[in-house]
Amino acid sequence: MAVKMTDRVSWVGKIDWELRRFHGDEYSTHRGSSYNSYLIRDEKTVLIDTVWEPFAEEFVENLKKEIDLNEIDYIVANHAEIDHSGALPLLLKEIPHVPVYCSSNGAKILKAHFHEDWNFVEVKTGDELEIGENNKLIFIEARMLHWPDSMFTYMTGESILFSNDAFGQHYASELLYNDLVDQGELYQEAIKYYANILTPFSSLVANKIKEVLGFNLPVDMIATSHGIIWRDNPGQIIEKYLEWAGAYQENQITIVYDTMWNATRKMAEAIAEGIKSVDKDVNIKLFNAANSDKNDVITELFKSKAMLFGSSTVNKSIMHATGGLLDMIKGIGFKNKKGAAFGSYGWSGESVGILEERLKDAKIEIVQEGIKELWNPDEDAINRCIEFGKEFVGKL
Numbered sequence: 001m002a003v004k005m006t007d008r009v010s011w012v013g014k015i016d017w018e019l020r021r022f023h024g025d026e027y028s029t030h031r032g033s034s035y036n037s038y039l040i041r042d043e044k045t046v047l048i049d050t051v052w053e054p055f056a057e058e059f060v061e062n063l064k065k066e067i068d069l070n071e072i073d074y075i076v077a078n079h080a081e082i083d084h085s086g087a088l089p090l091l092l093k094e095i096p097h098v099p100v101y102c103s104s105n106g107a108k109i110l111k112a113h114f115h116e117d118w119n120f121v122e123v124k125t126g127d128e129l130e131i132g133e134n135n136k137l138i139f140i141e142a143r144m145l146h147w148p149d150s151m152f153t154y155m156t157g158e159s160i161l162f163s164n165d166a167f168g169q170h171y172a173s174e175l176l177y178n179d180l181v182d183q184g185e186l187y188q189e190a191i192k193y194y195a196n197i198l199t200p201f202s203s204l205v206a207n208k209i210k211e212v213l214g215f216n217l218p219v220d221m222i223a224t225s226h227g228i229i230w231r232d233n234p235g236q237i238i239e240k241y242l243e244w245a246g247a248y249q250e251n252q253i254t255i256v257y258d259t260m261w262n263a264t265r266k267m268a269e270a271i272a273e274g275i276k277s278v279d280k281d282v283n284i285k286l287f288n289a290a291n292s293d294k295n296d297v298i299t300e301l302f303k304s305k306a307m308l309f310g311s312s313t314v315n316k317s318i319m320h321a322t323g324g325l326l327d328m329i330k331g332i333g334f335k336n337k338k339g340a341a342f343g344s345y346g347w348s349g350e351s352v353g354i355l356e357e358r359l360k361d362a363k364i365e366i367v368q369e370g371i372k373e374l375w376n377p378d379e380d381a382i383n384r385c386i387e388f389g390k391e392f393v394g395k396l
């Protein structure tokens with residue numbers, strides 16, 4: 001069902017309440033998502049982005065209830081990833097000559113995905129498309145936010161920035177706008193999205209936002225391609241992005257561990273006790289990597305000034321859930337975070353050394369030598385872990 005946003009612009013996307021996994025199994029979507037598509041009806045009719053392929057038929061059928069497809073003058077593909085381009089093949093079967101406006105990388109990727117020779121019109125930052133007496137579209141390339149082809153489209157007159165993935169959230173809601181939804185849920189989904197998807201590109205995020213702000217364009221709405229539309233003080237998410245892009249951290253320490261028979265868990269809790277005994281204000285959070293959602297843990301690490309990783313030694317190595325998270329951290333590339341390692345062992349005891357190497361490899365600054373304890377920690381071992389936690393805080 002289309003939802004009217006302004007006299008000229010309607011939302012024509014799909015809310016996906018069922019989605020629980022995105023990008024294969026790489027991103028958890030506890031609150032579903034949406035694939036936002038927008039229809040502009042001025043002197044020209046423009047469709048901005050489409051939906052993911054499983055919803056293509058439904059999308060095209062719904063669009064036909066809104067307009068005769070032959071009335072569409074232009075399609076804008078801000079991003080080639082298939083959650084936004086997935087309905088293009090079905091749509092363009094019906095209207096094959098309609099020009100598809102996209103970046104040059106967008107044309108390459110769309111061709112590589114769909115192997116179709118559509119009527120591509122490649123655009124660059126600053127290129128404009130007249131759509132009515134008072135309205136035009138201005139294209140702004142947003143390379144690597146988060147793909148090489150990503151771009152924004154700005155509509156004058158209505159002052160809407162169609163930002164595609166940027167400023168989005170995997171957050172299903174029938175309420176459509178930021179001021180209508182639960183603010184805690186919205187913030188949680190927005191920061192999770194940034195932490196997991198955009199952190200690797202933080203320096204580009206900051207530069208792109210400064211570039212767009214430099215255009216001095218009024219922005220009444222930021223119409224993203226996932227989640228809600230920012231209409232109430234849209235500047236708030238721009239400010240948050242600038243904050244998050246700047247080696248973000250809160251007064252938080254996150255302890256991530258995996259444990260076979262609870263010895264490493266007891267060490268984690270004793271380290272937390274040591275930290276708390278000397279710093280009452282710091283927010284300490286503990287996660288067992290094996291039974292926690294990996295993307296939620298990444299979000300907590302993103303918010304942290306420091307992290308401690310713990311694992312039992314198993315087969316001369318570390319437990320696999322901690323290894324998986326360390327791979328993610330390396331790829332994401334957190335900046336300005338400190339860390340240390342700990343773990344229990346029975347005989348060979350390699351885990352702490354391996355964790356330290358993996359943390360260093362992920363550019364986490366190791367501030368103190370790790371601690372390992374033999375078998376099940378006794379009172380002395382627990383006290384050593386408490387002291388370890390106290391010492392760790394002193395080095396932050």
Ligand code: FEO
Pocket residue numbers: 079081082083084146147165225226
């Ligand atoms: Fe929502 Fe990069 O696609």
